[in-house]
Amino acid sequence: MSRTVVPARAAWSSVVRAGETLTITDLHGNQAVDCLVYDAHDTSVRYSAPDTIHAQGGIFLTTGSVLLSNEHTALMTVVADEVGRHDTVGGACSKESNTLRYGHHTWAQHACVDNFLAEGARHGLGKRDLVSNINWYMNVPVEKDGTLGIVDGLSAPGLTVTLRAERDVLVLVSNCPQINNPCNGFEPTAVEMTITDTTTSTDTTTISGTTTSTGTTDAGTTSTGGGSA
Secondary structure, eight states: OEEEEEOTTOEEEEEEOTTOEEEEEESSSSOOEEEEEEETTEEEEEBOHHHHHHHHTSSOBOTTOEEEBTTSOEEEEEEEESSSOBBSSSOOOOHHHHHHHHOGGGTTSOOHHHHHHHHHHTTTOOGGGOOOOEEETOBOOBOTTSOBOOBOOSOOTTEEEEEEESSOEEEEEEEOOOOSSGGGTTSOOOEEEEEEOTTBOOEEEEETTEEEEESOBTTSOOOOOOOBO
16 A cells, blocks of 8 residues: 655655555545646557547546546546536636636746656656546536536545546646635645555555555565655
8 A cells, every 4th residue: 555645735646556445535525636647658549538428428526426437448447536516617727727717917927837847757747648537625616507616625534436447547737726716715725646456465655746655465575656845
């Protein structure tokens, strides 16, 4: 098992092997976690919001939702959800969208697209590899006329969502730095990423770049997830 505390506004990435689970913990409550998923062996196969939404017949993700790729193949499945629903349509904040929505004075503010580009570069990904993302914990209600808004979150401190990898996947996360709308309660906070392998008893914890380990795996090695501040 590996645990990584991702600081407020930071990025994180890791390969999650087939059969392993990834648990995202909202440590302080009301913190949006932007997420992209790729096939770890062929990143041209990546999460597809249209395929996922069409297959499940709804725009919100919760227990039982299958994250489908652009080839309509399963990448990950939500196996447990303590919140109830998560966003698929709100997108990732960027300097451009912040400027359009909140004014030119926000141009210098850090954004999720910046995190995705910096963390994705570690894996050979660029701007053309960014697609519509998932927003774990973000509350984006959609009205009957199609109007949507970003409102106060449904989460609370300590609530989790757990996903099982259906194949080896690369997961990119931006712990959303947005301060201009309620998606983070106007004050971004840390989250925790836990990767669990049922064949190992290793417990590895990373906090702001410091890693500690206890236990051993069946193969005598430890398993850790990547982190970036």
